Amino acid sequence: EIVLTQSPVTLSLSPGERATLSCRANQSISTYLAWYQQKPGQAPRLLIHDASKRATGIPARFSGSGSGTDFTLTINSLEPEDFAAYYCQQRYNWPPLTFGGGTKVEIK
Amino acid sequence: QLQLHESGPGLVKPSETLSLTCTVSGGSISTGRYFWGWVRQPPGKGLEWIGIIYYTGNTYYMPSLKSRVTISVDTSKNQFSLRLSSVTAADTAVYYCASLDTTVVEYYFDYWGQGTLVTVSS
Numbered sequence: 446e447i448v449l450t451q452s453p454v455t456l457s458l459s460p461g462e463r464a465t466l467s468c469r470a471n472q473s474i475s476t477y478l479a480w481y482q483q484k485p486g487q488a489p490r491l492l493i494h495d496a497s498k499r500a501t502g503i504p505a506r507f508s509g510s511g512s513g514t515d516f517t518l519t520i521n522s523l524e525p526e527d528f529a530a531y532y533c534q535q536r537y538n539w540p541p542l543t544f545g546g547g548t549k550v551e552i553k
Numbered sequence: 554q555l556q557l558h559e560s561g562p563g564l565v566k567p568s569e570t571l572s573l574t575c576t577v578s579g580g581s582i583s584t585g586r587y588f589w590g591w592v593r594q595p596p597g598k599g600l601e602w603i604g605i606i607y608y609t610g611n612t613y614y615m616p617s618l619k620s621r622v623t624i625s626v627d628t629s630k631n632q633f634s635l636r637l638s639s640v641t642a643a644d645t646a647v648y649y650c651a652s653l654d655t656t657v658v659e660y661y662f663d664y665w666g667q668g669t670l671v672t673v674s675s
């Protein structure tokens with residue numbers, strides 16, 4: 446089973462700052478990684494797939510990068526609505542499809 | 554645009570079977586483009602994949618849950634269902650149904666239901 450480790454667990458930033466979130470896999474997963482955003486009380490929303498491709502309707506301030514075992518989600522100039530939890534998910538080797546433990550981006 | 558909606562009891566007794574149904578609208582469950590799946594989230598914790606089903610009935614399950622999980626599909630009703638047997642308090646979670654695209658965003662969840670909280674308690 447592929448294990449995804451996200452860091453940090455919590456990221457405290459101010460609106461307008463840049464957020465950098467990390468997801469590390471315990472073995473190479475090529476670029477088969479997605480990022481989801483989840484706001485309290487809501488279902489997750491797909492932001493990025495295949496490491497760097499923005500899903501439909503996702504603003505350009507969200508970008509993904511990485512390959513192999515190390516991946517990054519960058520949110521340029523945080524908007525108030527971006528404060529949420531973020532999860533990565535791999536689909537390189539499944540079942541099972543696996544998620545990371547999540548990073549919460551909170552207002553500083 | 555697809556819409557998914559979970560339904561089922563919000564309270565299940567320990568050792569009993571949790572049963573949920575997901576109704577799909579805005580598209581056919583038999584389209585072949587999607588797998589249909591379940592993901593759960595214990596209160597305050599992260600996401601856990603439970604399993605997926607194709608409209609043909611092919612299933613894939615989380616290994617740690619495989620002995621207790623059954624996912625089925627009813628194409629005539631445009632629904633798919635989850636059954637989880639012998640539940641314990643550890644199965645208390647928000648359960649989401651979701652579609653796993655196989656074409657544009659390959660094997661990622663692009664549409665989700667709103668989620669339903671299932672509490673296991675006597």
